[in-house]
Amino acid sequence: MKLLNPVAEAWSQFDAPTREIFKATVQFFEKKGKRAMKHEDHECVWYRDYLNFLKERDVFYTFLTPVQYGDPAKCRWDSARNTAYSELLGFYSLSHWYAWQVSILGLGPIWMSPNEELKKKTASLLKAGGIFAFGLSEKEHGADLIASDMMLIPQGNGFVARGDKYYIGNGNEAALVSVFGKVQGSKEFVFFAVETNHPNYKCTQNVVRSQKYVAEFDLNDYPITDKEILLRGRAAWDASLATVAFAKFNLGLAAIGISTHSFYEAINHASKRKLYGTFVTDFPHIRGLFVEAYARLTAMRMFAYRAKDYMRVASESDRRYLLFNPMVKMKVTMQGEEVINLLWDVIAARGFEKDMYFESATRDIRMLPKLEGTAHVNMVLVIKFMNKYLFEKAILPEVAEQNGNANDSFLFNQGATTKGVENVVPGDFQKAYDSYSFPNLTIFKGQIESLRKFLKDCGPGKEQSRDLDFMLAVGEIFTLVAYGQLVLERARMEEAAASGQKRDEAEMAATGELLEEIFDFMIRDFSRHALTLYGKPSTTKEQARVCMEMIQKPEVNQARFDRVCSRVYALADTYRMSD
Numbered sequence: 001m002k003l004l005n006p007v008a009e010a011w012s013q014f015d016a017p018t019r020e021i022f023k024a025t026v027q028f029f030e031k032k033g034k035r036a037m038k039h040e041d042h043e044c045v046w047y048r049d050y051l052n053f054l055k056e057r058d059v060f061y062t063f064l065t066p067v068q069y070g071d072p073a074k075c076r077w078d079s080a081r082n083t084a085y086s087e088l089l090g091f092y093s094l095s096h097w098y099a100w101q102v103s104i105l106g107l108g109p110i111w112m113s114p115n116e117e118l119k120k121k122t123a124s125l126l127k128a129g130g131i132f133a134f135g136l137s138e139k140e141h142g143a144d145l146i147a148s149d150m151m152l153i154p155q156g157n158g159f160v161a162r163g164d165k166y167y168i169g170n171g172n173e174a175a176l177v178s179v180f181g182k183v184q185g186s187k188e189f190v191f192f193a194v195e196t197n198h199p200n201y202k203c204t205q206n207v208v209r210s211q212k213y214v215a216e217f218d219l220n221d222y223p224i225t226d227k228e229i230l231l232r233g234r235a236a237w238d239a240s241l242a243t244v245a246f247a248k249f250n251l252g253l254a255a256i257g258i259s260t261h262s263f264y265e266a267i268n269h270a271s272k273r274k275l276y277g278t279f280v281t282d283f284p285h286i287r288g289l290f291v292e293a294y295a296r297l298t299a300m301r302m303f304a305y306r307a308k309d310y311m312r313v314a315s316e317s318d319r320r321y322l323l324f325n326p327m328v329k330m331k332v333t334m335q336g337e338e339v340i341n342l343l344w345d346v347i348a349a350r351g352f353e354k355d356m357y358f359e360s361a362t363r364d365i366r367m368l369p370k371l372e373g374t375a376h377v378n379m380v381l382v383i384k385f386m387n388k389y390l391f392e393k394a395i396l397p398e399v400a401e402q403n404g405n406a407n408d409s410f411l412f413n414q415g416a417t418t419k420g421v422e423n424v425v426p427g428d429f430q431k432a433y434d435s436y437s438f439p440n441l442t443i444f445k446g447q448i449e450s451l452r453k454f455l456k457d458c459g460p461g462k463e464q465s466r467d468l469d470f471m472l473a474v475g476e477i478f479t480l481v482a483y484g485q486l487v488l489e490r491a492r493m494e495e496a497a498a499s500g501q502k503r504d505e506a507e508m509a510a511t512g513e514l515l516e517e518i519f520d521f522m523i524r525d526f527s528r529h530a531l532t533l534y535g536k537p538s539t540t541k542e543q544a545r546v547c548m549e550m551i552q553k554p555e556v557n558q559a560r561f562d563r564v565c566s567r568v569y570a571l572a573d574t575y576r577m578s579d
Contacts, residue, residue, distance in 0.1 A: 001302045001494060003260050004087055005575045006030075011084070013403045017074040018081050021059055022088065028053050029092040034357060034577045037093060041360055044211050046172075050096055055129025060100070064107055067407040069123040076407040077111070079246075083308045086250040087301075090257025094364040095211035097254050099131055102169030104250065105372075106132030108243025109178040109191045111412045113230040118193060122176060130175030135194075136240060139166035139216065143373065145189070145240060150181030152190055152224060159183075160221040161192065171196065171215025172203050178230060179219070180240055189237045191230040194222055234416075242414040245325060246311065248372035252304045252328035255336030255368050259297050259343075262361045264575045266293075266343040269350055271572035281572075286346055287565050293342040294568045295517040300332045300339070302490040303483055312402035314410050320396070320426045322417060323385045323482060326378035331479050333368035334375055340365045357577065376472060382482075383475045384422045389482065390452055394425035401493055429481065432488040438512060439555040440519035447526045448481050450550040458542040470536050476529040477550070484522055491515055510567060513560050520554040527551040 006026045011019045028050070029037070040047070054060055058074075063082055065075040082104075089097035110122050110132075122132075141147040150163030163181060171177060176193045183190055194201055200222040208214045231239050267290065270280040280286055307324035314321040340362060344351050351358045369375040433445055464470045491511065530550035533539060539547070 001298055014081055015405055021057055024057050030578045033579050035579050041211055061126040065123050065126050069119055079308055079312050079408050080403045083253055086253035087257045090254030091261045098169055098212040101250050102134055103132040105134035105243055105247045106178045109230050109239045112239045115230055125175040131170045133168050133170040133174035133177040135165040135168050135177045135179035137167050148181055151184045152181055153184045158225040161219040161224050162221055164218050166216045168215045171217050172213040188233055190232050191236045191239055192224050192228045238416050242417045244372055245417045246411045248329040249325050251368045252332030255333040256300050258361050258365050259336045259339040262343055262358050265358050266347045267572045268576055269347050289342045289346050290568050291565050292521055293339050295521055296335050297339050299487050299518045300335045303486045304328050304332050306486040306490040309399050309402040312408055313399050319424045322421050323426050326381045330375045330378035331483055336365050379472055379475045382479055386478045388425045392425045393428040396427045429485045432485040435492050438516055440516050443552050444519050444523050447550050447552055451477055454546040464538055470538055473533040480522055480526050513564050517564050523552055523554045
């Protein structure tokens with residue numbers, strides 16, 4: 001899978017209105033240029049010009065309005081184009097991406113609501129260029145929804161809302177904020193909508209020093225009637241989790257965008273630099289850093305775009321997306337940190353300089369694993385699938401690539417998303433692993449069998465199962481299996497899509513060699529996490545013995561590595577952002 005190069009991308013998989021928005025977005029950022037973008041980032045300038053662009057081009061109206069509430073010629077909630085747009089915005093600026101991301105969060109409870117009048121109003125606000133916000137977390141309680149202090153207090157024929165919300169993106173001027181709270185005197189949860197320009201809404205501060213606005217706000221006896229109520233009771237609780245279940249997906253795409261832009265900047269710099277009479281890119285350790293960074297970055301993109309397909313076909317009877325979505329949030333964003341660390345070792349001090357995209361990337365890439373639930377929270381969700389995934393098979397439909405112009409309505413009808421996930425059988429992962437045969441894959445499949453042996457013969461005891469530190473180490477190993485599955489599925493899909501095109505043997509061999517390099521780092525990651533599990537205080541002797549079986553070394557093939565490296569180096573000067 002090729003890396004995103006926005007100035008060369010045709011976006012041919014999408015319809016004309018979508019392509020026009022993508023191309024206009026690229027033009028907006030390229031015309032603005034890196035120098036202006038960096039200046040505004042450093043000075044924390046609120047991006048009024050960007051919001052005006054979104055309004056003029058109907059971007060959020062087109063992409064974030066379900067078909068039944070907007071112009072049917074262009075409006076739909078289409079996770080294929082939303083996935084690609086998340087990557088594109090991340091490529092240019094995480095702060096600009098953030099306005100998109102928190103609007104998606106804020107719109108979730110609205111589109112899930114039975115309040116038709118408010119949904120029609122929301123579509124009108126999107127058409128008018130409005131942005132949205134998700135009022136969930138609180139300063140004292142974070143995302144602990146049960147402990148929420150935001151209250152609806154009965155008064156007359158309605159309520160007044162009283163309380164504080166914290167870390168709320170777009171909270172300075174969102175057209176509507178979907179606010180989560182409780183009805184005073186009961187245990188009933190509720191979602192309701194408020195306007196930021198109302199006199200009883202007070203935005204008190206931006207809690208971060210950034211271009212993005214991450215608000216703290218107070219509701220001081222804000223009047224609420226049935227017209228502002230979105231959801232009550234269990235439906236409000238489910239909506240909070242269901243919204244996060246699909247919206248957190250976008251964080252992985254932002255990490256891919258950031259890492260890709262950083263990759264271009266790093267290779268452009270290194271390919272021109274000489275030290276001690278030698279080009280930096282000729283040093284053996286630099287070659288290794290670039291190949292691994294490229295392999296990890298390509299795998300991130302392959303996994304996320306394949307996971308998108310499972311989200312688009314989700315239904316009550318197919319909930320595989322509940323395994324893969326938190327992995328895009330957790331695994332892909334953490335891989336982004338790995339990629340940036342590798343590239344930073346290449347460009348070294350240059351990565352700190354204020355005129356570099358890389359300087360902001362090193363800051364922004366750290367945010368993503370920690371938003372919309374920490375990586376640890378998402379790992380706990382993933383672990384629930386482990387035994388069914390590894391030991392049971394289900395006959396589920398084969399999922400083709402999902403780039404059609406469908407409206408993904410199930411995302412707003414998910415119900416109790418987290419209920420019973422431990423009983424979901426995600427299919428048969430071994431089909432993907434049996435579809436290829438090469439040395440590093442064979443080694444990795446042996447590691448998978450060692451993991452299955454670990455769980456079957458000496459799996460976590462009761463105390464270990466309650467030990468989050470121990471289970472997180474087990475989870476790190478398990479996620480590699482699911483990660484590899486979707487990488488292989490995506491690779492096979494791309495081969496099938498290209499079967500009708502002219503692809504010579506060298507091109508086909510290049511795909512196989514890249515997969516070898518991907519599973520090179522996968523084997524090493526598997527071994528690293530196995531060693532971590534081996535060293536846990538509660539690991540038994542039998543468990544430690546099987547952990548040692550998991551520790552393997554990838555096959556070394558210098559000729560293959562050299563060929564992959566030459567293809568990676570050919571990307572120098574293929575993209576450079578305008579000044």
